Amino acid sequence: AQSVTQLGSHVSVSEGALVLLRCNYSSSVPPYLFWYVQYPNQGLQLLLKYTTGATLVKGINGFEAEFKKSETSFHLTKPSAHMSDAAEYFCAAVNTGGFKTIFGAGTRLFVKA
Amino acid sequence: DVKVTQSSRYLVKRTGEKVFLECVQDMDHENMFWYRQDPGLGLRLIYFSYDVKMKEKGDIPEGYSVSREKKERFSLILESASTNQTSMYLCASSLAGGSYGYTFGSGTRLTVV
Numbered sequence: 180a181q182s183v184t185q186l187g188s189h190v191s192v193s194e195g196a197l198v199l200l201r202c203n204y205s206s207s208v209p210p211y212l213f214w215y216v217q218y219p220n221q222g223l224q225l226l227l228k229y230t231t232g233a234t235l236v237k238g239i240n241g242f243e244a245e246f247k248k249s250e251t252s253f254h255l256t257k258p259s260a261h262m263s264d265a266a267e268y269f270c271a272a273v274n275t276g277g278f279k280t281i282f283g284a285g286t287r288l289f290v291k292a
Numbered sequence: 293d294v295k296v297t298q299s300s301r302y303l304v305k306r307t308g309e310k311v312f313l314e315c316v317q318d319m320d321h322e323n324m325f326w327y328r329q330d331p332g333l334g335l336r337l338i339y340f341s342y343d344v345k346m347k348e349k350g351d352i353p354e355g356y357s358v359s360r361e362k363k364e365r366f367s368l369i370l371e372s373a374s375t376n377q378t379s380m381y382l383c384a385s386s387l388a389g390g391s392y393g394y395t396f397g398s399g400t401r402l403t404v405v
Contacts, residue, residue: 211391222296222382222396230391269335273390278323278342280394284334 181206183272185283193291198242198257200286202270205251210272212253213280214244217267226268229253240264265290295319298383298397305404311370313400315383321395322388324366326350326358328379329399335382341366342388373404 186201204210211230215223227238234246244255253270270283299314317324326338327350337350339358347358355377359367366385370377380401384394 213393215394215396220301220399220401222398223384223394224396225393228391228393275390278386278388278390279337279340280390282335 181210181272181274181281183270183281183283185268185270185286187286188284189287189289191289191291192260194262195259198255198260198264198288200255200268200270200288202244202253202255202283203251204253204270204272206272206274208275209246209248210274212244212246213271213273214238214242214253214255215269215271215282216240217269217285219266223269226255260288260290262290262292264288296383296385296395296397298381298400300400301398303400303402305370305373305402307374307404309370309373309404311373311402311404313368313370313381313383313402315366315368315385315397316364317366317385317395318364319385319387319395320363321385322363323386324360325384325386325394326356326366326368327382327384328352329382330379338368370402373402375404378402378404 182205213228214226217223229246237243267287296317325340327335341360357369383397
C-alpha cells in the first residue's frame with residue numbers, strides 16, 4: 180500500500196537559514212505529490228504539488244520541492260527561513276488514477292530568532 | 293476566494309449527545325472528506341463522498357456517520373458523542389481526480405465532556 184514518510188517530527192532552524200523538510204513515498208508508480216502547511220488552529224493549506232512534467236516545483240511563500248523518482252523523494256526546501264514559516268508541514272501522495280490522499284505524519288518547523 | 297466553511301470553530305458537547313458538524317464548499321467540487329487530527333496520530337480519514345448521496349468509509353468510521361444531500365454540503369454526525377471523540381475535525385474538498393489537491397476548512401475543535 181502507498182505510504183508517505185516524513186523524516187523528523189520536529190525541525191528547528193535559525194531565521195535566514197535553509198529549510199529542508201524530507202519526504203519519501205513508497206509506490207512503484209510515481210504518485211501525485213503534495214506539500215501542505217498548517218498554522219496553529221487552522222486547516223491545511225496547499226503549498227505546492229507535483230503531477231507531471233518539471234521535477235522542480237515552486238510553491239507559495241518561497242518554498243519549492245524536487246521530485247526525485249530514483250530516490251522516491253519529494254523534499255521541501257526554502258533558501259531562507261522566516262519567523263512566519265513556523266508551522267506544521269505535511270507531505271501527501273495520491274495514486275495516479277485515484278483521489279484519496281495519503282498524508283505523512285507531519286513535521287513541525289521551529290524558526291529561532 | 294474559494295472556500296470550505298466549517299460551521300463552528302469550537303464546540304463543547306456532553307457525552308451521549310448527538311453532534312452535527314457542517315461543512316460547505318463553494319467550488320462545485322465533487323469530492324468531500326472528513327478527517328480528524330490528533331497529536332501524534334496525524335490526519336485520519338473518517339468518511340468521504342465522491343458524489344451527492346454517495347459515501348464511503350474511511351479508516352476510522354466507527355461512531356460516525358455522514359450525510360451529503362447536496363453537492364456543496366457534507367455533514368459529519370457523531371451519533372452519541374464520547375470523550376474519545378474529542379479532537380480537531382477537518383473538512384476538505386477536491387475536484388474529481390487526484391491531481392488537484394485538497395482545499396481544507398479551518399477546522400472544528402470539538403471537546404466532549
